[in-house]
Amino acid sequence: MALFVSSSVHKIDRKGRVSVPAAFRAALEGEAFNGVALAPPLSDLSCVEGYAGRRIEQLAAAIGEMNPLAEETDALATALLAQVHMAGFDAEGRIVLPDEARERAGLSERALFAGLGAKFQIWDPDAFEAHRAVAVAQARQSAAKLPWSGGAGSGRAGSERARAGGAGGGGAGEPEAG
Amino acid sequence: MALFVSSSVHKIDRKGRVSVPAAFRAALEGEAFNGVALAPPLSDLSCVEGYAGRRIEQLAAAIGEMNPLAEETDALATALLAQVHMAGFDAEGRIVLPDEARERAGLSERALFAGLGAKFQIWDPDAFEAHRAVAVAQARQSAAKLPWSGGAGSGRAGSERARAGGAGGGGAGEPEAG
DNA sequence: TTGAAAACCATATTAGCCCATGGTAGCCCA
DNA sequence: TGGGCTACCATGGGCTAATATGGTTTTCAA
Numbered sequence: 098m099a100l101f102v103s104s105s106v107h108k109i110d111r112k113g114r115v116s117v118p119a120a121f122r123a124a125l126e127g128e129a130f131n132g133v134a135l136a137p138p139l140s141d142l143s144c145v146e147g148y149a150g151r152r153i154e155q156l157a158a159a160i161g162e163m164n165p166l167a168e169e170t171d172a173l174a175t176a177l178l179a180q181v182h183m184a185g186f187d188a189e190g191r192i193v194l195p196d197e198a199r200e201r202a203g204l205s206e207r208a209l210f211a212g213l214g215a216k217f218q219i220w221d222p223d224a225f226e227a228h229r230a231v232a233v234a235q236a237r238q239s240a241a242k243l244p245w246s247g248g249a250g251s252g253r254a255g256s257e258r259a260r261a262g263g264a265g266g267g268g269a270g271e272p273e274a275g
Numbered sequence: 276m277a278l279f280v281s282s283s284v285h286k287i288d289r290k291g292r293v294s295v296p297a298a299f300r301a302a303l304e305g306e307a308f309n310g311v312a313l314a315p316p317l318s319d320l321s322c323v324e325g326y327a328g329r330r331i332e333q334l335a336a337a338i339g340e341m342n343p344l345a346e347e348t349d350a351l352a353t354a355l356l357a358q359v360h361m362a363g364f365d366a367e368g369r370i371v372l373p374d375e376a377r378e379r380a381g382l383s384e385r386a387l388f389a390g391l392g393a394k395f396q397i398w399d400p401d402a403f404e405a406h407r408a409v410a411v412a413q414a415r416q417s418a419a420k421l422p423w424s425g426g427a428g429s430g431r432a433g434s435e436r437a438r439a440g441g442a443g444g445g446g447a448g449e450p451e452a453g
Numbered sequence: 454t455t456g457a458a459a460a461c462c463a464t465a466t467t468a469g470c471c472c473a474t475g476g477t478a479g480c481c482c483a
Numbered sequence: 484t485g486g487g488c489t490a491c492c493a494t495g496g497g498c499t500a501a502t503a504t505g506g507t508t509t510t511c512a513a
Contacts (some may be wrong), residue, residue, distance in 0.1 A: 108494065112468095116493050134280075139415055157278055157392040166317060169417050174391035175407060176414030181280045181390075183298070188470065189493075286504065290458085294503050366460075367503075 099124040099149040101212030106222055108207055114191045115208050122190050125149055132185035137201055145198045145219045153181055277302040277327040279390030284400050286385055292369045293386050300368050303327055310363035315379055323376045323397045331359055
């Protein structure tokens with residue numbers, strides 16, 4: 098399963114293209130679909146979320162097993178599948194951001210990619226900075242609930258990492274991912 | 276199995292033709308019938324639904340295995356099969372929308388194609404926008420049932436991830452939502 | 454013969470593909 | 484350990500093929 102971590106900022110060119118961070122691309126190695134699935138978050142955050150293509154297939158499969166006559170089924174499909182945009186990589190590992198995505202996230206010149214594990218988010222760098230501050234504060238509250246952080250003692254906690262990570266947008270590249 | 280995702284808007288010309296999105300056509304690659312099956316939804320939504328031709332064959336086969344003397348069988352066939360319209364692609368990948376379809380969905384100038392996984396829906400763009408908003412609100416309630424989400428609202432890590440069949444990787448859900 | 458439907462053709466726009474270049478991180482060797 | 488070197492990454496821009504769309508001709512049936 099693809100694992101997205103760390104964050105970095107990339108330029109959006111005048112064709113609306115952005116390079117997806119090399120580390121994220123490496124995490125998608127071996128996927129059937131050579132690209133990412135973009136979707137608005139279910140919450141009303143001003144960002145766009147990215148998933149591995151396989152994730153969408155799984156989602157569609159799960160919805161496919163629900164009662165096809167239930168309203169709930171269609172609602173889920175509409176909210177989760179109809180709003181997806183499959184963005185394929187070009188030869189250089191870029192995707193084009195669809196207009197809805199750019200609008201929703203308020204993207205103009207630069208896009209910040211933030212890895213959240215199984216998915217990632219794309220933000221305007223300034224908007225993300227504000228969002229990050231809130232998220233860190235929340236994380237301090239809830240981190241203790243995580244099963245591994247209670248017993249294990251020390252550990253490189255997610256909160257610590259988030260604190261150092263977001264600011265610079267510099268490069269942190271763990272090349273090994275395969 | 277054909278998988279329809281994402282949505283896009285297309286023009287209806289004065290002959291009633293619309294281009295089916297290229298991605299949808301690609302999903303129908305290899306089908307015996309070169310086109311789509313259109314049918315009114317069972318619910319009373321103002322839209323038209325589209326399926327792969329194979330889907331109708333399967334449906335007909337399933338009905339064919341029911342008791343041919345039961346009233347129920349005929350009712351199903353009437354509801355599900357009699358109203359189907361097989362719309363073939365022209366050389367450019369367009370279909371002609373039958374008048375009943377245009378009426379039902381209130382289509383005039385533009386048609387929105389929304390992929391819902393195994394099927395898709397055709398809407399008037401404005402009508403869809405309203406429908407989508409409702410669907411998203413509903414989905415927020417029920418998304419927690421899906422295996423891939425840790426629970427959009429409440430973030431319970433490690434609740435019921437092993438539950439559904441196909442989903443290989445549940446896992447980190449939204450860190451926050453709402 | 455006339456209307457409708459289907460096949461055919463023509464074209465603007467777009468998305469995808471290919472090549473080029475500067476910068477940088479990591480590597481190798483002295 | 485320092486300095487040069489190389490491969491990779493991010494970014495720009497042009498070109499081509501596919502897409503979406505409009506119109507015209509042909510065919511068929513009423």
